[in-house]
Amino acid sequence: MTMEIFKSKPVEGGQQVVPSSLARIGEWIYRFIVFPIGQIIIFIAGAAILLTVLAYLLALLVPEPRPGINLSTQITQQLPGMIITGISIGFVYSMIALGYTLVYGVLKFINFAHSEIFMVGSVVGFEVMRRIYDGGIIDFFSPVILILITVVLAMLASGTLAVIIERIAYRPLRGAPRLVPLITAIGISYILIDSTRAIMTITRNDFNLTYPTNNISWLSTPIPLTFNGIVMGGTHFGGTAYEEITVDGQTVGEFTFDETVYERLTVGGITIGGTPIRNSRDLRLITVNGVTAESVQIGGQEITDIIQSGNTVAVRVTSIIVVISAVIMLLFLNYFVNGTKMGRGIRAVSQDQATAGLMGINVNRMISLTFFIGGAFGGAAGALFGLNATTVTPYVGFIPGVKAFTAAVLGGIGNVTGALLGGLTLGLIESFLNGVLVYFPALGQRYTDVFAFSVLILILIFRPSGILGERVDEKV
Known part of the structure; x- marks a missing residue:
């Protein structure tokens, strides 16, 4: 990050005003902490706004x-x-x-x-x-x-x-x-x-x-954030790290939800797709080895009951x-x-x-x-x-x-x-x-x-x- 090195300010007559210790500290904090962080925030905000506009134009x-x-x-x-x-x-x-x-x-x-x-x-x-x-x-x-x-x-x-x-x-x-x-x-x-x-x-x-x-434990647990809706259990589906998954009454194993926000769930031959699973209101594409499943349960609950509508973020x-x-x-x-x-x-x-x-x-x-x-x-x-x-x-x-x-x-x-x-x-x-x-x-x-x-x-x-x-x- 290019910035000028601190210099004392000259005045008329060739004399210089030497800043006080407090002024030097304030100048140092501004140059090396406040200003760079401000740059970072501006970069993030600018890029995010531009990409958001482009995404909605695509929509x-x-x-x-x-x-x-x-x-x-x-x-x-x-x-x-x-x-x-x-x-x-x-x-x-x-x-x-x-x-x-x-x-x-x-x-x-x-x-x-x-x-x-x-x-x-x-x-x-x-x-x-x-x-x-x-x-x-x-x-x-x-x-x-x-x-x-x-x-x-x-x-x-x-x-x-x-x-x-x-x-x-x-x-x-x-x-x-x-x-x-x-x-x-x-x-x-x-x-x-x-x-x-x-x-x-x-x-x-x-x-x-x-x-x-x-x-x-706390490093692998996500921090759920509510954004205009209800958080859907964070990274680990249903709020628990390991849950039993049942399809049409048949247990197919245990799983942990994928670490990334946008991945579909795939386990034991089951793929749940269509829309990102965390925000899905309608899971039309639930298949088991290519065959559409009538009922998918996780931890004894229907998957459609676990997933809730609304905007959700798990950090x-x-x-x-x-x-x-x-x-x-x-x-x-x-x-x-x-x-x-x-x-x-x-x-x-x-x-x-x-x-x-x-x-x-x-x-x-x-x-x-x-x-x-x-x-x-x-x-x-x-x-x-x-x-x-x-x-x-x-x-x-x-x-x-x-x-x-x-x-x-x-x-x-x-x-x-x-x-x-x-x-x-x-x-x-x-x-x-x-x-x-x-x-x-x-x-x-x-x-x-x-x-x-x-x-x-x-x-x-x-x-x-x-x-x-x-x-x-x-x-x-």
Whole structure:
């Protein structure tokens, strides 16, 4: 986030008025807390309003994508959930995008291995949380400390890995053509993926990791919010984590409701679809292995009695943790870059390495520090992503990494504020698409990534400098 460093104000006669300690504190709070938070709120509000308008315009063009489904009504019901989910996803993208934009701002090349640094953070986060939880070092009364340790160690691991990669793979190629470090980054990416998979296969005989968040009672329980209606039991259907499901009098098993707000319920061959199950008034598409069911009961109650009409939102605790953690780290980065000596050194190197070196700045140290900060943010995003998604693999970094790169380009590559704006905007776009495309039989949520990456193509065609990026003309 670009802001001027605090300076005393000159007056006539060449004298300066030195602010009092209280004024300095107030100025510091405004520059590094109030103003950045205000920017975040404005970004979120602007993107949410724009996407809401576009969603309702789509509803005017296609009022009934399916027979009996009023798109405008469904958008109204899903709107709070789409915004909350989009903010949570958007902050994760923003944190990953910062790694791309910081490195590009200093070295003017894209570190495509950054998505795997994010992946390593998610894997390290899993190992830390599992070992601490399984070892009983921290009981269930201290999950905040558990999450803090998990995120910090993931940041240290990913940040250190990023510095090692810069020292071994990128520093010797600094004077090479731009295509050379780009190819090297892709090679490093594949090395990290396969190395992580090999280690996980050897040590665990499995490379699908599940965070133990469901074992922490308050962490796995959603916070229900009422929005113009009645809350329908939060994440766990019927308000209980495990319920018996019966179809036409036959028990088919137990289940937990899917973690995401918009997913249909599928268990034991049963699929309940049509409209998102949390807001369904009419469950016409209840099938068992392709056969329509007359009666579906959960915990002894008819499903139609459990589901209640109205707009409902269930916010997961992990989503709140993601948002709070991301805001704190972004505020810290803002202060570090704009309010510290090392931050000024990084900005000087990003503007002119040669001149910065002549002014006594250790260029190599500043570049390594930049890689560490970018890697640490990627690692934190990986650990927080793991908490929210619960399952990670060696391949988990590719899609979020490409989307975060899209966010960096959308906001303006090399611009820290642009990375924040791009991440939040892309997260909200993805959330709105998830909420709307589910009603279109020919599309569905599986096409969300197609639309998200289409944004990247459009930005590169019409405004390659991004929303906040500046067009720079090269001198010949």
